[in-house]
Amino acid sequence: MLAKLLKYEFKATGRKFIPLYIAILIVSIITRITMPIPALEKVPVLGIIILVGLFVATAVLNLTVCIERFNKNLLGDEGYLMFTLPVKSGELIISKLIVSVTWAFLAGIIAILAFMIMATNSITIKEIAEAFVALKSELPRLISMITLENWEIISLVILIPVGIVINYTLPLLCIYASLSFAQVGRFNKHRIPVAFIIFFIISWIIAFLTTTVFKFVLEKFMYVSNIAGIIGVVIWSGILATALFYLTKYLLKNHLNLE
Numbered sequence: 001m002l003a004k005l006l007k008y009e010f011k012a013t014g015r016k017f018i019p020l021y022i023a024i025l026i027v028s029i030i031t032r033i034t035m036p037i038p039a040l041e042k043v044p045v046l047g048i049i050i051l052v053g054l055f056v057a058t059a060v061l062n063l064t065v066c067i068e069r070f071n072k073n074l075l076g077d078e079g080y081l082m083f084t085l086p087v088k089s090g091e092l093i094i095s096k097l098i099v100s101v102t103w104a105f106l107a108g109i110i111a112i113l114a115f116m117i118m119a120t121n122s123i124t125i126k127e128i129a130e131a132f133v134a135l136k137s138e139l140p141r142l143i144s145m146i147t148l149e150n151w152e153i154i155s156l157v158i159l160i161p162v163g164i165v166i167n168y169t170l171p172l173l174c175i176y177a178s179l180s181f182a183q184v185g186r187f188n189k190h191r192i193p194v195a196f197i198i199f200f201i202i203s204w205i206i207a208f209l210t211t212t213v214f215k216f217v218l219e220k221f222m223y224v225s226n227i228a229g230i231i232g233v234v235i236w237s238g239i240l241a242t243a244l245f246y247l248t249k250y251l252l253k254n255h256l257n258l259e
Contacts (some may be wrong), residue, residue, distance in 0.1 A: 010099055013099060013103065025117070028051060028118055032044075051114065058110075097172060174202050174244055177198075177202060177251070210240075
C-alpha cells in the first residue's frame with residue numbers, strides 16, 4: 001500500500017516541481033549560450049538573477065507543499081478519504097516524508113547540473129564523455145579503498161547521507177507534529193496560530209535537549225574521535241526524529257479531529 005501512496009503523492013506534487021526544475025535547466029542553458037555574445041551581455045546577468053529566484057522558489061515550494069499536503073490531505077476534508085483506506089497512519093507520514101526528501105534530492109541534482117552548465121567554457125560533449133569513461137575506469141580502485149581497514153571512510157560514506165536525510169526530515173516532522181497537535185479538541189478552531197506556537201515550543205525543547213545532551217554526552221564522543229562525534233550526532237538526531245514521528249502517529253491515530 002505504501003507504493004500506491006507514493007505514486008499518488010508523486011503525481012500530486014510532480015505537477016508543481018517538474019515545471020520548476022525544467023525552467024531552471026532552460027534558463028541555465030540560455031544563460032550559458034548568451035555569455036560569449038557581446039550584443040547579449042545583459043542576458044546572462046538577467047539569467048543569473050532569474051536562477052537565484054528559481055532556487056529560492058524551489059526551497060519555498062518544497063516547504064509549502066510539505067505543509068499543504070499534510071494539512072489538507074490528512075487534516076482537511078481529504079482526510080475523511082485517506083483514513084478510510086486500509087493503511088496505517090505511520091505509512092501516511094512516511095509516504096509524505098519520502099516524497100519531500102526525493103524532491104529535495106532532485107533539486108540538489110538540478111542545481112548541480114545548472115552550475116555545471118553555467119561553468120562550462122569550451123568543454124565539448126566528447127570531452128565530457130571521456131571524463132565519464134576515465135571515472136568509470138577509476139571506480140574499481142576507489143571502491144577497493146573502502147575496506148574494513150579504512151573504517152573511517154566507510155563510516156563517512158554511510159553517515160553523511162544518513163545524517164543529511166535525518167536532519168532534513170527533523171524539521172518536517174516537527175511541522176507534522178505541530179499541525180497534528182493543533183487539531184486536537186479545544187485547539188481545532190484555531191489550528192494555524194496554535195500550530196505556530198506549538199512548533200516554536202517543540203523547537204525550543206529540541207534545542208534545549210540537544211544543548212544538554214551535547215554538553216554531557218556528545219562532547220565525550222568528540223574526545224574519542226571525529227567519527228565517534230559524528231555518529232553520536234546522527235544517533236541523537238535519529239532519536240529526535242523517531243520521537244516526533246511516533247508523536248505525530250499517536251496524534252493522528254488517537255486524537256484525529258476532522259470537524
